[in-house]
Amino acid sequence: MSEKNNYYDTKTGEPIDLEELEAFFKRGVKPGDHFATGLGIRPSGYDNQNAPEATAKVPSQKPLPGNNDPIIRAVHLHSEAYRRAMAEAARQQTMNEAAYRNNPGTVNAQRISNAIPTQEAPSRPPVSHTQPAETQKKKIPTNASKERCYQEALNNSCAKSEPIKRNKNNRTKVAKTVVALAIVMAMSIASYKIVEKGVTNITDDIHMSQVSEASGQIINGHKTPNIVSKNTYRTSDYQNFYFDNLGIAKDLLQLPDQTFLAALTTVYIQMGNNAVNSYIDNFGRVIREVGLLADQEQNAFAYAYCHDTTDSNDFLIKNNFVNENGEPSFKKFVEFGQKEINRWYLYLEEYASHPELYEEEQSYGGRK
C-alpha cells in the first residue's frame, strides 16, 4: 500500500491502494464494465463495527474542477472512458447496420460486418454480469431478429445463381433438434411476417371490399360472415339444421371469379367438418347448383370447374382430383385449393398494405 486512506473494499474490508485503482481506470473500460470491487468510503469518525457502508456511486455530472480527491478523479476517469467506449460501440453498430443495409444478406456484407473490429476487452477476466454465449444462443427470437432472419433467408433463397445439381448420396448427420428448431423458426417467421400482418392489416378500403369478402372465406370468416354459416338454417323444431345449397352457390358466384376455387375449398372444409351432415353430399349439391347457374362469360372459373357435374365424385373426376388409383380424392382437391388459398392470402396481404395497387391492377384486367 502506498498511502493510508479511508477507502476500503466493502466486500473484503481491505483498504484500497489508490494508485492501483487509478491505474486500473486509466487502462480503459468497455461498455457494461463496472467497479469490480465494492468500493466504499469510510466517513469521518468511522466505527469499524457499527458504521453503515457507504458505497461510491458514479456521478453523471462533471466533477468539480480542481478536485484532488483521488476517488473523484478515478470515478471521473471511469465515466469518461465509459462514455468513449459507448460512443465507439454505437459508431460500430451504425457501421454494421449500414453495411448490412447496403448489401443485405450477402457474403460481402457479412464479411464487412465481421471485419469491423469489436471493442477490445481489457486484460482481465470478463465481468460476471455478461450473459454466457450459450444462453444468448437459446434466447427467444425477438421481432427484430425475426425480421433479420427473414431478410437473410429471403436473400439466400432468391439469390441469383446457377442451378445446383443435387447428389442425394451426399449426406451428413444433423442433430434432430437443429432441424426442428429451424423448421419452428421458419414457421414463426411465416406467422410473424405473413399471417399476423395479413389479418391485422386488412383495410376497409372500398376497392378492397370484394377481395376482402373472398378473403373472409379464405381466412375462415374472421373478417366477413362466411358463406356457409350465412346459409345454414335450423329446422322449425330446432332439432336439426340444413344448408341452403342454392344460396351457397349464388353467394359463391358473386365473389370475384378468380377467387372461386379458393372460396369453394373453404366451403368444402366448412361443410365437410360438420359431422352431422357429413354423410349427405351437400357439397356435391352446391357444385351442381353452381354448374347450373354459372355463366361462361361472367364466371369462367366456376363454369370450367362445375358445368355439367352431377355430384362430388363427378366433380373430382372431371377436374382430375384423383389419387394414384384414379379414384376421386377430396384430399387432392383440398391440397390444390389450399395453394389457391395461400395465393389469395398473399394477394390480400399485398393489397391491404397498398390498396392503390389493386385499382391500378384492375385497370389492366386484374390478377388471373
Add this chain to the structure above:
Amino acid sequence: MIELEQITLENGVTYAVAKEIDNYVYLVNPQNELDFCIRKNVARDGNEYLESLDNEEEFQRALLILKESEKE
C-alpha cells in the same frame, strides 16, 4: 442424429435438406438453426437441380406451404 442430404450453396455455406414439399426444398444450416433457405427442385435431363426462388412472393408462398404442412 438424423442423416440428411447436404448441399453447398453458391455462398459457400453447406445446408442440409430438412423437408421437401411439392417442389420446394427447405434447407437448414446444421451449424446455425436460425439460418435457413428455400429453393425449388427442378428435374432436367434425368438430373435434379436446386434453383433460386423467383421473388419474395414465391418465398412467402413457400413459407405458408411449410406452415400449413406442419399444421397437418
